[in-house]
Every structure is written in structure tokens, then in C-alpha cells.
Amino acid sequence: MKVIIKEAYPVMRIGLKRLITNYCPCQIISCADVSQTIEAIGESRQQIDLLVFGMHMDEVADMKRVLATAKPQVQRNDIRVLVISDMCESVYAPLCISAGAKGFISPHEPVEVVLAAIKAILLGGMFVNRLLARHPVMQQIVNKGELNVFDLFSCREQEIAEYLLKNTSLQDVGEKLNLSYTTVATYRDRILKKANVKQISHLSKLIGHRHES
Known part of the structure; x- marks a missing residue:
């Protein structure tokens, strides 16, 4: 399994790397920004199973650019993206999911929740908090595949x-x-x-x- 972590803060990169390798030993590439992430995807010769995308400012368009870059590199399916962000969840979770992410969580969630999100996405599912998952905005994205x-x-x-x-x-x-x-x-x-x-x-x-x- 191969995972890319895009996260500006070194402490969070280290913590995420430890969490993921404890769950499932795998190859992990750590990137500090979008440019490094795109470069890592371009240089990868094997399937990328998960991209953990740390977002501390409005980078929805950048995430879409990363996904577009990843498309030729992905052999089976679109790259699975988990966004970890302290941005307003009710706004950016729908935006990120509609842009192609499979999950969105706050960095303030317990380790168990972060791990549950990673597991769900690797198994082909989606992950947002329970209240948001039940809201019509998110249900619209899941059922219609778009946000309007x-x-x-x-x-x-x-x-x-x-x-x-x-x-x-x-x-x-x-x-x-x-x-x-x-x-x-x-x-x-x-x-x-x-x-x-x-x-x-x-x-x-x-x-x-x-x-x-």
C-alpha cells in the first residue's frame, strides 16, 4: 500500500505517518505543500491508495488540481482523498466531497476517529461526521453526485x-x-x-x- 500525506505542519505529518503505519505497514511519502504532492504523484510508479490532504486555508481548487494530476497515474480507481482540515466543516466538507474527496474530518478529532476515517476510505467508503452525514446538503452530494x-x-x-x-x-x-x-x-x-x-x-x-x- 502507498500513501501520500500532504500537510504543512511537520508535527502533524509525523503523527499521521505513525498512525497509518501502526494500522497498516506501508510506503508513505510526506509532502509539505501542493507542489511537492503533485511531484510525488508524477514520480510514483505504483498505485496510490490514499492521499491525506491537510488543508488550513481554502485549497479546494488545489485539491482538484492534484486529483486531475493523479488521474493518469491511477490504474484502478480515482485516488482516495481524506481531507483533514480546521476550516469550517459545514462549508468545506461539502465543497471537498463534491470536488472528489472521500472524507473530511477535523484535526481536533480523537485518534480513533482519524483511524476510522482512514479505514472507511481505504475500504471504498466515505467519511464525514454523523450530523453532517445526515444533513440534506451532504445527502444531495451522495445521491446526486453534485452540490447545488x-x-x-x-x-x-x-x-x-x-x-x-x-x-x-x-x-x-x-x-x-x-x-x-x-x-x-x-x-x-x-x-x-x-x-x-x-x-x-x-x-x-x-x-x-x-x-x-
Whole structure:
């Protein structure tokens, strides 16, 4: 078995390497950044079974680039990717899974959870936390193979969301649609709940990925 660990922090690289080798002795290549990871994939002459992708900033596009680079190198299936990230899970887990990752966990999870995620992915499954796995956003990705949060909204919610994504104030949205401020605020809260995010900026990130694909 061959595993690549892409992680900027040396302590985490060492910890992940020990965890994986204790679970299953294998060849492990440690990389500090995306460029080293792409180089390691390009130089590999054997099947890469797992890529552990440490992400501490928005690197979803970089992860997609790594997957695209890996495609010619992979003999059986697409490379399996586990993202370990301290980025907002409700936003970046759906983004990473829809971009091709098989799992997403926080670096603050217990060792047992990290190992469970690795095992699940190596066995061909997926892994996110239980609450997220049950949410309609993640179920949409699993069932439809794509992320389109707008499909979860009613027609009126979509209309209001479009205004909110343009940074239109609640007062102005109400005036444009002949609704009270309270009604618009209620719609906003409902929209955020359905998208499983707490801020309009997070919703914007989920929506914006479609234009970056």
C-alpha cells in the first residue's frame, strides 16, 4: 500500500505517518505543500491508495488540481482523498466531497476517529461526521453526485437568497418584495438552516463553487 500525506505542519505529518503505519505497514511519502504532492504523484510508479490532504486555508481548487494530476497515474480507481482540515466543516466538507474527496474530518478529532476515517476510505467508503452525514446538503452530494444548495430552497427562498448574496440589506429586500423586515429575517434564517451554515458569506462560498468548477 502507498500513501501520500500532504500537510504543512511537520508535527502533524509525523503523527499521521505513525498512525497509518501502526494500522497498516506501508510506503508513505510526506509532502509539505501542493507542489511537492503533485511531484510525488508524477514520480510514483505504483498505485496510490490514499492521499491525506491537510488543508488550513481554502485549497479546494488545489485539491482538484492534484486529483486531475493523479488521474493518469491511477490504474484502478480515482485516488482516495481524506481531507483533514480546521476550516469550517459545514462549508468545506461539502465543497471537498463534491470536488472528489472521500472524507473530511477535523484535526481536533480523537485518534480513533482519524483511524476510522482512514479505514472507511481505504475500504471504498466515505467519511464525514454523523450530523453532517445526515444533513440534506451532504445527502444531495451522495445521491446526486453534485452540490447545488439552491435546490434545497423554495422559490421564494431562492429569490431572497439571490438578494442576500448580493449583500442587499434585509430592509431593502423587504421593500423590493413587499415583505416586512421580520419576514425577510425569518426567510434568511430558514435559508441558512437549510444550507447548514451560519453566515451569508458561507452560503456564498457553497454557491460560488459552481462557477469555479
